Amino acid sequence: MDESDRVASDAARVYAASPTEGAANHRHPDNPSENPSGNASGNASGNLSPRLSAHPSGNLSPRLSAHPSGNFSPNPPTRDAVLSGMRPTGALHLGHYHGALVNWVALQDRYRSFFFVADWHALTTHYASPEVIRNNVREMVIDWLAAGIDPERSVIFVQSQLPQHAELHLLLSMCTPLGWLERVPSYKDQQANLSDKDLTTYGFLGYPLLQAADILVYQAAWVPVGEDQVPHVELTREVARRFNHLYGRETDLDTRITGLLSSINANLGQELRTGRQAWLEGGDHEALRLAQQRIGQLPCDPANRQRLLGWLAGGGRQILREPQALLTEASRLPGVDGRKMSKSYGNAIAMRDDPAQVETRIRRMPTDPARVRRTDPGDPERCPVWELHKVYCPASVRSWVQEGCRAAAIGCMDCKRPLIDAVLDEQQRFRHRAEPYLRDPEAVDAMLRKGCETAAEVAEQTMVEVRSSMGLMARL
Ligand code: SF4
Numbered sequence: 001m002d003e004s005d006r007v008a009s010d011a012a013r014v015y016a017a018s019p020t021e022g023a024a025n026h027r028h029p030d031n032p033s034e035n036p037s038g039n040a041s042g043n044a045s046g047n048l049s050p051r052l053s054a055h056p057s058g059n060l061s062p063r064l065s066a067h068p069s070g071n072f073s074p075n076p077p078t079r080d081a082v083l084s085g086m087r088p089t090g091a092l093h094l095g096h097y098h099g100a101l102v103n104w105v106a107l108q109d110r111y112r113s114f115f116f117v118a119d120w121h122a123l124t125t126h127y128a129s130p131e132v133i134r135n136n137v138r139e140m141v142i143d144w145l146a147a148g149i150d151p152e153r154s155v156i157f158v159q160s161q162l163p164q165h166a167e168l169h170l171l172l173s174m175c176t177p178l179g180w181l182e183r184v185p186s187y188k189d190q191q192a193n194l195s196d197k198d199l200t201t202y203g204f205l206g207y208p209l210l211q212a213a214d215i216l217v218y219q220a221a222w223v224p225v226g227e228d229q230v231p232h233v234e235l236t237r238e239v240a241r242r243f244n245h246l247y248g249r250e251t252d253l254d255t256r257i258t259g260l261l262s263s264i265n266a267n268l269g270q271e272l273r274t275g276r277q278a279w280l281e282g283g284d285h286e287a288l289r290l291a292q293q294r295i296g297q298l299p300c301d302p303a304n305r306q307r308l309l310g311w312l313a314g315g316g317r318q319i320l321r322e323p324q325a326l327l328t329e330a331s332r333l334p335g336v337d338g339r340k341m342s343k344s345y346g347n348a349i350a351m352r353d354d355p356a357q358v359e360t361r362i363r364r365m366p367t368d369p370a371r372v373r374r375t376d377p378g379d380p381e382r383c384p385v386w387e388l389h390k391v392y393c394p395a396s397v398r399s400w401v402q403e404g405c406r407a408a409a410i411g412c413m414d415c416k417r418p419l420i421d422a423v424l425d426e427q428q429r430f431r432h433r434a435e436p437y438l439r440d441p442e443a444v445d446a447m448l449r450k451g452c453e454t455a456a457e458v459a460e461q462t463m464v465e466v467r468s469s470m471g472l473m474a475r476l
Pocket of ligand 1 (some may be wrong): 367368371378379380383384385386401404405406410411412413415416
């Protein structure tokens with residue numbers, strides 16, 4: 001793959017899922033009653049979204065519990081926060097939609113969702129071409145809205161509008177060992193892969209720490225990522241742990257905890273002590289989680305809540321929450337040439353492409369090479385069109401394809417017809433949702449302004465605690 005294009009193809013991936021292999025196992029957001037796999041209950045593991053699962057370091061269902069070392073935010077929101085972002089370096093295509101945005105749409109019903117345009121991250125690789133960023137921020141946000149991201153249910157904002165991200169990045173850089181950043185696997189990998197760009201920059205080395213700041217400033221509990229991004233979440237956890245260790249220590253913590261516990265209901269106090277003991281002595285994650293939950297419900301001020309949470313986990317005050325990775329599957333959605341869909345290959349179908357072009361390009365897609373003539377039987381497993389069927393078509397159509405292809409009872413053009421219809425149908429919904437924003441670009445800016453304001457409120461709460469714990473003056 002052309003290396004610079006690899007950046008572009010990965011444009012949508014700061015924390016976002018890789019475009020995933022088919023949606024055969026997920027419930028389509030545009031048609032919640034229909035799971036293309038015909039499996040209405042999702043996967044056997046019973047995860048919330050069959051395409052999302054907690055990292056092995058955590059528990060199976062992100063809804064049921066946080067990672068044992070997790071803690072609640074200073075002012076716990078009613079729901080755990082999830083955060084994801086994309087770099088604005090190009091139009092989003094169907095691989096981005098089925099790989100990341102489908103998951104985002106599902107997440108916004110279950111978590112307090114923060115989705116942001118990672119324009120500072122885009123500069124780490126596109127610092128010499130700011131026009132790429134300038135031209136793509138609003139277009140990408142419109143693609144999100146077209147996909148079904150709902151600004152009433154999700155906080156949508158632009159990273160560079162929130163100075164708190166940069167401030168936390170700077171402050172974390174004071175106490176993050178250099179070796180931690182040099183060891184992040186993607187640092188050397190990307191430098192090697194993107195050899196046409198000079199990435200020996202301070203910004204590129206530090207971008208995983210900027211990611212950590214993005215996550216920690218919202219006290220996010222979950223970060224949807226592909227397997228290759230798990231080390232970044234691990235780094236974030238280490239950074240938070242080190243920060244809490246350095247700045248959460250208080251010499252009078254024991255006295256304060258004794259006072260706090262004596263000020264609450266005696267039974268609850270005992271419950272917390274028992275939970276702590278079960279966690280510290282027996283590693284009982286569930287006991288820890290329940291105790292954290294109880295502390296989260298206490299009507300106490302943020303600093304005391306942090307003290308109690310820190311004491312519970314066996315440490316000092318926990319100022320920054322350690323997030324967990326919410327794994328997403330890797331994508332193998334094929335492009336129109338049969339290779340993985342990627343802008344860099346020129347084989348991508350953009351989310352809002354022209355319908356006539358989409359139809360032509362799918363009609364020209366390669367098929368099973370063994371089907372030279374209409375009368376030759378084929379094998380869908382050797383055909384990229386089948387991979388798209390698995391994502392787009394219901395079970396009845398997929399059976400028809402399987403039988404018809406193998407028996408040479410249908411031609412490839414017959415086979416592609418329901419697929420073309422399904423893709424065009426989906427794109428029609430994208431266009432329908434995007435249309436009001438395309439007609440009124442100010443509405444996009446107004447929505448982003450509102451998202452930035454909401455995000456700033458949450459981020460500022462964290463920063464007040466961070467500044468104070470590091471001995472910095474409060475705002476004058
Ligand atoms: S009939 Fe369908 S699955 Fe079979 S080779 Fe043709 S396009 Fe592919």
